[in-house]
Amino acid sequence: MASSIAPSSQLTGTSSSSDRPCSLDFSKGVKYLVDTASNLHSIPSEYILPLSLCPLPVCNASIPVVDLKDLHGSIDRRASIIQALSSACSEWGFFRIINHGIKISLMDDMLRSVDGFFSLPLEEKMKYASDDVMHPVRYGTSLNTSAKHALHWRDYLRHFGHPLQNSFHLWPDSPPNYREVAKEYLEEVWKLASKILGAISEGLGLDRDYIEKSFGEGSQIVASNYYPPCPEPHRTLGLAAHSDHGGLTILMQNDVDGLQVRYKDNWVQVGHVPGSFVVNLGDYLEILSNGRYKSVEHRGVVNEERTRISIAVGHGPELTAIVAPASQLLDEKSELKYTPILYKDYMRSQQSSVSSVY
Numbered sequence: 376m377a378s379s380i381a382p383s384s385q386l387t388g389t390s391s392s393s394d395r396p397c398s399l400d401f402s403k404g405v406k407y408l409v410d411t412a413s414n415l416h417s418i419p420s421e422y423i424l425p426l427s428l429c430p431l432p433v434c435n436a437s438i439p440v441v442d443l444k445d446l447h448g449s450i451d452r453r454a455s456i457i458q459a460l461s462s463a464c465s466e467w468g469f470f471r472i473i474n475h476g477i478k479i480s481l482m483d484d485m486l487r488s489v490d491g492f493f494s495l496p497l498e499e500k501m502k503y504a505s506d507d508v509m510h511p512v513r514y515g516t517s518l519n520t521s522a523k524h525a526l527h528w529r530d531y532l533r534h535f536g537h538p539l540q541n542s543f544h545l546w547p548d549s550p551p552n553y554r555e556v557a558k559e560y561l562e563e564v565w566k567l568a569s570k571i572l573g574a575i576s577e578g579l580g581l582d583r584d585y586i587e588k589s590f591g592e593g594s595q596i597v598a599s600n601y602y603p604p605c606p607e608p609h610r611t612l613g614l615a616a617h618s619d620h621g622g623l624t625i626l627m628q629n630d631v632d633g634l635q636v637r638y639k640d641n642w643v644q645v646g647h648v649p650g651s652f653v654v655n656l657g658d659y660l661e662i663l664s665n666g667r668y669k670s671v672e673h674r675g676v677v678n679e680e681r682t683r684i685s686i687a688v689g690h691g692p693e694l695t696a697i698v699a700p701a702s703q704l705l706d707e708k709s710e711l712k713y714t715p716i717l718y719k720d721y722m723r724s725q726q727s728s729v730s731s732v733y
């Protein structure tokens with residue numbers, strides 16, 4: 376669960392220094408940098424990470440695949456899916472899902488809308504820029520944290536999906552179909568998260584609706600990440616190693632690889648499999664399960680040739696929920712591994728000290 380981040384340089388992605396030429400105002404994002412800098416053969420020094428944090432060769436392993444077909448079918452079928460989810464959650468904290476029920480055409484539409492947003496003129500995207508890391512809709516670059524850090528090769532659009540009425544009117548209205556597509560996509564992903572959370576709850580020996588009930592009204596945040604080609608991909612990262620603070624993240628991406636997951640002190644590459652989602656547990660579920668399930672570190676690496684897009688949707692409790700181990704999972708012999716904390720305070724503390732997206 377513990378997150379690591381590049382040591383501080385004097386920069387954050389949203390600050391700009393007056394002695395830097397305008398063309399290198401990094402707050403405009405890496406897409407802008409790549410589009411406007413002529414002959415970009417090396418990365419600006421602000422993006423160079425210490426060697427210890429640079430991406431190393433990765434180990435050969437694959438995250439587990441869970442087939443959700445007939446999750447609501449026979450009792451035996453459900454039990455075997457719950458068993459597969461439970462071992463993926465305790466062993467990896469990450470898994471791929473297939474036969475999840477979301478239409479590929481909707482996934483493609485969402486990817487196209489997000490691509491359309493990042494392809495807008497800079498002035499249009501900058502309408503959503505904000506210095507407030509908790510702002511309900513935010514376009515930015517590098518990491519979503521107020522901590523000082525070396526810059527990362529990523530632009531992002533981040534906004535709440537649920538509760539819808541709190542932020543829908545603030546979502547980008549360009550490209551013209553963004554709101555309509557994102558609304559449908561996020562509603563479908565919310566339903567999928569709910570099904571998976573029910574199965575995870577049962578896998579822990581809790582009632583099917585235990586986790587969702589613990590969410591109260593719940594929260595959903597989408598982070599769309601845009602990683603343009605990078606001239607020196609081995610000297611930087613798109614997204615620093617971090618764990619997600621929410622309950623469950625459901626991620627899809629275009630056909631360019633770049634996600635890496637920590638597994639037994641190695642980094643494992645998570646390749647693109649068309650039509651599937653990658654799912655991971657966040658800190659909230661590690662704490663709720665009193666450490667039985669893991670919220671595992673992951674990061675985004677970049678490449679020289681192609682733009683990578685990923686869309687990560689986090690599902691967690693309402694901001695006023697208490698994050699604490701489920702009392703049913705504790706008996707007099709088990710030690711309470713985490714101190715209860717208000718979810719809002721947990722989020723805030725993460726966002727002022729480490730890389731965090733949700």
Ligand SMILES: O=C(O)CCC(=O)C(=O)O
Pocket residue numbers: 598600614619626628633634673674675685687732733
């Ligand atoms: O780009 C990716 O695959 C990782 C995204 C991610 O971890 C996040 O947005 O929290």
Ligand SMILES: [Fe+2]
Pocket residue numbers: 617618619673687732
């Ligand atoms: Fe993440």
